[in-house]
Amino acid sequence: MPFDFSLSDAQELLAREAIRVIDELVPFALARQATDHGLERTRSVWQQLARLGWAGLCLAGAGAGLGATELMLVAEALGRRAAPLPFIWHNAAGRYLSGSPVAERHRGIVHALAEGTAIATIAHWEAGDRSDLPLPVTQAKLEGGRVYVRGSKRFVPFATLADYFLTSVAVEGAYGLVLLPRETVTVHPYPSTGRDGRATVTFDTCLGADFLLGTGEAGLIQDVLDFARVGLCAYATGASQAALDMTATYAKDRVIFGRPLGSFQAVQHRCADMLFDLEAGRVLTLEAAWQIDTGRPAHTAVAAACAYVGAGAQRILAHAHQIHGAIGFTFEHDLPLLSTAVKATAADLGREDVNREVVAASLGI
Amino acid sequence: MHLAFDEEENAFREEIRSLLRKELPPDWRGFLHSEEGFQIARRFCRVLAERGWLTMAWPRAYGGAEASLWKQTIFREEMWANGEPRGPQYMSLNYIGPAIMKFGSEEQKRFFLPKIAAGEIQFCQGFSEPDAGTDLASLKTRAIRDGEEYVINGEKIWTSYAQHADYCYLLARTDPEAPKHRGLSLFLVPMTTPGITVRPIRSMDGYTDHINHVFFDNARVPVTARLGEENHGWYIATSSLNLERIGVARWAHAKHLLTRLVEIIGKPLPDGRRLADEPWVRQKVADLEIRYRAARLLNYRVIAQIERGEEPTWEASLARLHSVLLDQQVAAVALEILGHYGLVLGGDEANIGGGLFEEMWRKSIPATIAAGTLEIQKNLIATRGLGLPRVQG
Numbered sequence: 186m187p188f189d190f191s192l193s194d195a196q197e198l199l200a201r202e203a204i205r206v207i208d209e210l211v212p213f214a215l216a217r218q219a220t221d222h223g224l225e226r227t228r229s230v231w232q233q234l235a236r237l238g239w240a241g242l243c244l245a246g247a248g249a250g251l252g253a254t255e256l257m258l259v260a261e262a263l264g265r266r267a268a269p270l271p272f273i274w275h276n277a278a279g280r281y282l283s284g285s286p287v288a289e290r291h292r293g294i295v296h297a298l299a300e301g302t303a304i305a306t307i308a309h310w311e312a313g314d315r316s317d318l319p320l321p322v323t324q325a326k327l328e329g330g331r332v333y334v335r336g337s338k339r340f341v342p343f344a345t346l347a348d349y350f351l352t353s354v355a356v357e358g359a360y361g362l363v364l365l366p367r368e369t370v371t372v373h374p375y376p377s378t379g380r381d382g383r384a385t386v387t388f389d390t391c392l393g394a395d396f397l398l399g400t401g402e403a404g405l406i407q408d409v410l411d412f413a414r415v416g417l418c419a420y421a422t423g424a425s426q427a428a429l430d431m432t433a434t435y436a437k438d439r440v441i442f443g444r445p446l447g448s449f450q451a452v453q454h455r456c457a458d459m460l461f462d463l464e465a466g467r468v469l470t471l472e473a474a475w476q477i478d479t480g481r482p483a484h485t486a487v488a489a490a491c492a493y494v495g496a497g498a499q500r501i502l503a504h505a506h507q508i509h510g511a512i513g514f515t516f517e518h519d520l521p522l523l524s525t526a527v528k529a530t531a532a533d534l535g536r537e538d539v540n541r542e543v544v545a546a547s548l549g550i
Numbered sequence: 551m552h553l554a555f556d557e558e559e560n561a562f563r564e565e566i567r568s569l570l571r572k573e574l575p576p577d578w579r580g581f582l583h584s585e586e587g588f589q590i591a592r593r594f595c596r597v598l599a600e601r602g603w604l605t606m607a608w609p610r611a612y613g614g615a616e617a618s619l620w621k622q623t624i625f626r627e628e629m630w631a632n633g634e635p636r637g638p639q640y641m642s643l644n645y646i647g648p649a650i651m652k653f654g655s656e657e658q659k660r661f662f663l664p665k666i667a668a669g670e671i672q673f674c675q676g677f678s679e680p681d682a683g684t685d686l687a688s689l690k691t692r693a694i695r696d697g698e699e700y701v702i703n704g705e706k707i708w709t710s711y712a713q714h715a716d717y718c719y720l721l722a723r724t725d726p727e728a729p730k731h732r733g734l735s736l737f738l739v740p741m742t743t744p745g746i747t748v749r750p751i752r753s754m755d756g757y758t759d760h761i762n763h764v765f766f767d768n769a770r771v772p773v774t775a776r777l778g779e780e781n782h783g784w785y786i787a788t789s790s791l792n793l794e795r796i797g798v799a800r801w802a803h804a805k806h807l808l809t810r811l812v813e814i815i816g817k818p819l820p821d822g823r824r825l826a827d828e829p830w831v832r833q834k835v836a837d838l839e840i841r842y843r844a845a846r847l848l849n850y851r852v853i854a855q856i857e858r859g860e861e862p863t864w865e866a867s868l869a870r871l872h873s874v875l876l877d878q879q880v881a882a883v884a885l886e887i888l889g890h891y892g893l894v895l896g897g898d899e900a901n902i903g904g905g906l907f908e909e910m911w912r913k914s915i916p917a918t919i920a921a922g923t924l925e926i927q928k929n930l931i932a933t934r935g936l937g938l939p940r941v942q943g
Contacts, residue, residue: 186552186620186854186857187552187554187555187556187559187620188552188553188554188555188620188847188850188851188853188854189551189552189553189854190551190553190850190851190854191551191854191858192551193551196551254551429936433936433937433938436938437937437938437939444939445938445939447932447938447939448938448939448940448941449941450925450929450941452938453928453929453932453933453938453941454925454928454929454932456931456932456936456938457871457927457928457929457931457932457935457936458928460864460868460931460932460935460936461868461871461872461931464848464865464868465841465844465845465848465872466844468844468847468848468851469840469843469844469847471551471553471847472553472843472847475551475552475553476553486843489839489840489843492836492837492840493840493841493844538829538833541832541833541836541837541840542829542832542833542836543836544836544839544840545832545833545835545836545839547839548812548835548836548839549812549816550812550815550816550826550832550835
C-alpha cells in the first residue's frame with residue numbers, strides 16, 4: 186500500500202501506553218502547580234516516566250534508539266495534559282549526542298540521560314528570536330585540544346532543570362554543536378507563558394575538545410531542531426485534541442435556551458473548524474516524522490507541519506475559549522493550561538513566515 | 551506507515567500524462583459545456599476505453615480491470631488536474647455504474663454497463679429542484695405508477711450536462727404519504743423521452759448551457775426504468791456518497807493550478823519585476839502549498855481507510871472540505887497576486903496566464919455549494935465526528 190497511515194504494532198502499543206500512563210501520572214495539576222512553583226515538583230514524575238524508558242526513547246546506545254514517530258506519539262500524549270516535562274528537548278538533544286561521532290567518549294553522560302538521572306536540553310536561540318538559521322553569534326574556538334565557548338543563549342527551555350545544554354555555535358565559520366554541562370553555565374531563569382523553565386543561559390568556559398560534538402553546514406543544527414519540532418508539533422496537536430474533546434463535551438452538556446449549546450449551527454461550525462485544523466496538522470506532522478525516520482530530506486515537511494500546526498493550534502484554542510465562555514477563563518479550569526502551552530509551543534515552532542519561506546523555496550521560486 | 555508512491559505508480563502517472571498530452575488539444579483548459587466539449591469528452595472516453603482505463607475501477611465481471619484504489623486515485627488525480635476531460639463520465643464511472651451493478655436488474659446491467667464501459671453514453675443527475683437543494687429529501691417531482699409505466703411530473707434544476715446527456719439519473723417521489731426519505735425512487739430515464747424539456751440557464755462561468763432547468767410533463771417511462779426497489783431511492787442515492795466525496799480529486803486540480811501560478815510568477819512582468827521575488831507573494835503561495843499537502847494526505851488517509859475495509863464518514867467530509875476550500879483559495883489567491891493582469895480576458899499583450907485563474911475562480915464558486923454545501927459538510931463533521939447533537943429547527 187503506497188499510503189498506509191497505520192502504526193506498527195509496537196507503535197500502537199506505545200501510543201496506548203503513553204495515553205494510559207500520562208492520564209495516570211500527569212494530571213493537569215502538575216502544569217497548574219508549575220505556574221506558581223516552577224518545575225522542581227515535576228522531577229519525581231520525570232523519574233517515573235524515565236523508568237518506563239521514555240528518557241532514553243530516542244537515544245542510541247543506552248536508550249531505545251527509536252525515531253521521530255515514537256517521539257511524536259509520546260509527545261502528543263504529554264500535550265493532552267499540557268505536561269511541563271522536558272521529554273521532547275531532552276530526547277532531541279540526547280539523540281544527537283548519542284549518535285555523534287564522539288558519543289563513545291560521553292558514555293557516562295548518555296547513560297545518565299537515558300536513565301533519567303540527568304536532563305538535557307537545547308540552547309539555540311540568541312537575541313533575535315530568529316527561526317531561520319543564521320550562523321550563531323556564539324563562538325567556539327579549538328585550541329590545544331580544548332574548546333573555548335563564550336556567549337549567551339535565550340529562551341532556553343527547561344533550563345532550570347537541565348544538566349546538559351546542547352548548544353549551537355559557530356566554529357571557524359562553520360556550524361557546530363557543543364555540549365555544556367550545567368557547571369559551565371549560568372542560568373538566569375524568568376517566568377514565562379509555557380511554565381517550561383525558560384532561562385537565558387550565559388557561559389564563558391573551556392572544555393575538552395570532545396565536548397564539541399560536531400561541525401558542519403546549517404543542516405547539522407537544522408536536523409536536531411527539526412527532530413525536536415516534530416515532537417513539538419505533536420505536543421501542540423495533543424493539546425489541541427484535548428481542547429477539542431473538552432469543548433465537544435461542554436457543548437453537549439451545557440444547555441442554553443432549553444437545548445444543548447452544541448445543537449446550534451454556529452457552535453457546530455466552530456467545532457468542525459477545530460477538527461479541520463487538528464487533522465490537517467496531524468497528517469502533516471505524521472508525514473514529517475515519517476520522512477525523518479526513513480532518512481528522506483525532511484526539512485520542507487517539517488516546516489510545512491510547523492507552519493500549519495503553529496497557527497492551526499492557536500485557532501483551535503481560540504475557538505475552545507469562545508465556546509467555553511467565562512468558565513474557560515478561570516484559573517481552576519484546565520483550558521488555560523492548554524492554551525498557554527500551545528502559545529509557548531507555537532513560538533518554539535518558529536515564525537510562520539519563516540516556515541512558509543522554506544516551503545516557497547522548495548517550489549523552486 | 552508508508553507515505554509515498556513507488557516507481558511503478560509514478561510510471562503509471564507518467565503514462566497517463568503522456569496520453570493526455572497526445573489526445574487533448576494543445577490549448578486545453580478543461581471540459582467545455584458545449585457541443586464541441588461533449589465531442590471531445592466522448593472521443594477521449596473511447597480512447598480510454600480502448601486502453602482499458604475508462605473502467606479500471608470496475609469489477610472484471612462488468613468489463614473492468616479491478617485496478618487498486620491507488621491506481622484509481624492516480625488516474626482520478628490526473629483527470630481532475632487536467633480539467634476532467636471525461637466530461638460527465640466520472641459520474642457514471644464513480645457511482646451511477648456501481649449503483650447499477652449493485653441494485654440494477656440483469657437487463658439493466660446488460661444494457662447500461664457495456665455502454666458506459668465503452669464510453670458511449672453520458673448521464674446527467676436529476677436531484678436538485680427549485681425548492682429542494684440542501685434539503686434534498688423534500689423534493690417534489692412525482693413518478694406515479696400507471697400499469698407498467700411511471701408518469702413523471704415536476705422539475706429539476708441546476709442539472710449539469712442535461713442538454714447533451716443520453717440519460718438522467720433521476721430521483722423522484724413515488725410515495726407522497728411516506729416519510730420524506732422513504733418515498734423516493736431512482737430512475738434511469740432516457741433524455742429523449744417525450745415530455746422532457748431542457749431549458750438552459752446562463753451561468754457566471756460564461757456558459758449558456760452548463761446548468762439547466764429540466765421539466766417533466768407527463769413523461770412516461772416503463773417500470774423497467776426504475777433502479778432497485780420502489781421507495782428505496784434515497785438509500786441507493788446516498789450509499790455510494792463516501793467514495794464520491796474522495797472520487798473527485800480536487801486537490802490535484804488545485805495543485806495543477808498552483809504549479810501554473812508558480813511558473814507565471816517566476817517570469818518577469820512587462821515592467822521587469824518578478825512576482826516571485828516579493829515576500830508577500832511567496833508567503834501566499836507557500837500557504838497554498840502547505841494546504842495542498844494537508845488536503846492530499848487527508849484524502850489519502852480516507853482512501854487507505856476504504857482499502858482496509860473501514861467505512862469513513864466524517865473523515866471523508868473533512869477531506870473533501872479541505873479539497874474544495876483549497877480549490878477556491880488557489881484561484882482567488884492567484885487573482886490577488888496577479889491583480890489586473892489576472893483579469894485580462896484576452897486581446898491584450900499583458901494577458902498573463904490567458905485569463906486562466908479568472909476562469910478557475912468563477913468555476914470554483916460552486917465548489918462549496920454543489921454535492922453538499924460547506925455548511926452541511928460541517929454539520930456532518932460536528933455530529934458524526936464529534937458527537938454533537940443534530941442541529942434543530
